[in-house]
Amino acid sequence: MRRALTFLGLAVVILGVVVGIWAVVSITTDRPVTYDSIEEHFKYGSIGSEPGGSLFASVGGALPPYWVFRSLPSVCSDKLPNGYATFGFITEPGKDLPIGVSRRRRLGIDQVGLNCAVCHSGTVRETPASPPRIVLGMPAHRLDLQAFVQFVLECSLDNRLTAAAIKGRLPKKGGPSLFERALLDFGLVERLKDTTLNLRNRIAPVLADTVPRWGRGRVDTFNPYKSVQFNWNLSTLPPSELIGASDFPSIWNQKPREGMHLHWDGDNDSVDERNLSAALGAGVTPVTVDHDNLQRVRDWIWTLPPPKYPWPVDQGLASRGAPLYQQLCANCHADGRFRDGIISGSRVGQVEALGIIGTDPYRLNSYTPAFASNQYSLYPDSPYRFTHFRKTNGYANHPLDGIWLRAPYLHNGSVPTLRDLLDPPESRPKMFYRGYDVYDQVKLGFVSDVAAADGQVFTRYDTSVPGNANTGHVYGTTLSDDDKRAIVEYLKTF
């Protein structure tokens, strides 16, 4: 009897130890899904934006765990009948997640996060009938990030999202691990709702109806950052500072950009620091960022060539445009050789004061000296601490490599095509649609007079809305129509 008890006791202890080790190993495992190909890594690899830290108080991340994320469109199908593609995400056949969403085992759970590709890859088509071509590194001109974030927040908090609802939607084979199932049974959904509520409360003022929507292809870079990283009470910020939506940029050919004033307002001149800052926007924290994986992306975009214009170019017309471009544009925007790393023009990468450039002021004013002051304490006590950010007083001159894919134009995407940009502000379109990927080879930009197609409703862009002004940048607007056509043709070769 006594030996039996001893044996039983020993068995209980051993079982406890085994379960304990299993739990600790499960929780401490930090393992991204890895990809050998750099393109696949860019599209689906993790930069560490999945929640991490401690199981009880996780840090970072903006998305719920993998199995929850996958079930959201079905749980809240009334809000999202056609799945994540509705928001302009690009999906590839045979993939379980859209481009820009990564998967990583952390805290015992398969988590998902956003990566660089979510905002920096897009599609382009010749005609509505032709297949979309996926271009990595171009602005995600179709993505409505704000609507996506709002959907994830709302559905995560929706009463229909329960552990049972998630379990009922798990696949028969290849579902979550035993440990994840245990967590699902023990409060994972409740904790998710807690962290979601906290995040929602912090960024609610940016998403409120009083602030114009970002719409497709745009993001307010710094206001969510103010609340998520620094817990500023955004509801007490003046409205002039709370409007800051601007276009996603292209991220190819970074090497010759080092030392230039990057970001639309030129607030940073270090490619690496700018990258780390953008990663914060995707949901990393100084603690959870995956520097190695980010470095892989950085090394790739360092020399990633801008895609060549795939359709015919009228060489005669283009060669008439070349000297006009040299005369009117090259000093600020560099010439076509920038794609080969050659910088021409004394003002390339410099900031033009707002009074000179005359474009919409909101994005500039959303970045304040007080914010820069706070940024200098990011990545504390590490070699990555931010030191390059500066408040500027205007918008930066960017090189135009691959400019044909960077429509709509100006920092706030307020001018649909390059040809429109060469018209005086009062003649530029006052209202147009953003988000269609069919290309307009005449005016250079995406087709902007279609309100909806292929089950997608595009963003109606109204230039009278605060932050959306299409004013300023009047260079070349007094040229003859022929000259304007010639410059546009020449820009196809960039």
Add this chain to the structure above:
Amino acid sequence: MSRLGWILIVLVLLMGAVSLHVYYRLYRVAPVPQFTSAQDQFLYGSVGTEDEHGVPYLIWLVLPRIFPEYLPAPGGYASIGIMAHDGHEMPIGFSKVEIGVPRVGVNCALCHTATVRAAPADAPTVYPGAPAHQTGAQEYMRFLVAAASDPRFTADTILNEIARNVQLSLPDRLLYRFVLIPRTRRALLRLADEEPATKREWGRGRTDLVGLTKLTILRRPADATIGTADAMPLWHLQSREANGYQWDRSMTSLREVVRSAAVIEGASMRWMDIDTEMWGRREARQPSSLRRVLEYLSDLKPPNYPFAVDSTLAAAGAMTYAATCAQCHDANGSRANSPIPIAEIGTDRSRLDAWTAGSADAFNAFGEGHDWKFSSSREASSGYVAPPLDGVWLSAPYLHNGSVPTLTDLLEPPASRPARFWRGYDVYDQARVGFVSDGPDARRLGTLFDVTRPGNGNGGHTYGTTLSTEQKRALVEYLKTR
């Protein structure tokens, strides 16, 4: 060896390891960072205030993110004018030193460095040595006390917020949880003892240094006097030695001015001893910090007015200056640098009444037995000094208590000067010469100054108030060139 012996050895080793860690994280003083540039040393260097009166850096870092409601606006410490510039980790006026863990202290630049913007969209320009009109020193103290008084000032809350920024090792986490966080809370709550000196609103750019000195250095009970005043510009300091320092000329040694400032900011007696010992050892690896400050200030020149000046108009104003102002304010004037009797000057007298012969005696007895013992304090003068007007454009708001927002206002009779305005906004008003002191942004980002409050009187100094409008305009234009 017996089993007990082994257990004892293991225990001793374990205790040794724990003690070593505790020593390393609580007491070990790492070499204090020395900045190559004297200006950076002034802006970010240590004056020994990180230890007892300092705050562990990581706690200091996350407090504004946990308690934003105790700050007046979004922006963290920047919302009270405490701002980092040009990629520096620490805000101007703040030092970071490793005493066990990295700790934060304050230095002279907190109250003696101004920022100026030409327009709201501009980046601020930093002017070391100029009065820190934008700094909310009182708001900073109150923020720390409010945070420490909040029931959410717990190890859990603070460690969770720190975990978003750095990954602490387990021993460090335990140390923060059981030692550093509770100890910091107690230290911050003790700041509330200084409350009597701060019960009146200082507002941006002002401190009751006299009240703080009496309370924290001289350990005197709080009295009814009000010593609140603007910081003074720190240029041409050497030339003033003969006439004494402070608005009331109550100190005659520059060295003591610097040293007493460090003590008031929170430098410990022990640190003062070491710094004094290093004073003469210039080649030492850790030279005297206060000497570096003093030497930097000795060479400091007033900055030129950075905006446009109408030189014709200014030339006309030069004559008015010579006739109306030079006697007291010009370096060669017959009454230069000497106190003007209060009955004559007629400005608010509270600051004079705050420092008595008794205060001076007590101050001169302070530090007995130490090499740095003070001796140069004296009773407040019978009036306020007329300081030289070099760089006067940066000394706004004007008069010793900062009760007049611009030079243009100062040339109006007291009854016509603004009775309510806002201090702390750093956008410059080139028309009136001073900082923009009203309007939505000045109200949102600054603090209200009400001239009817005790110590805030804007009367007196009526010189030039009877000039013609044209003469006033010319005089103000001329003063831009000083």
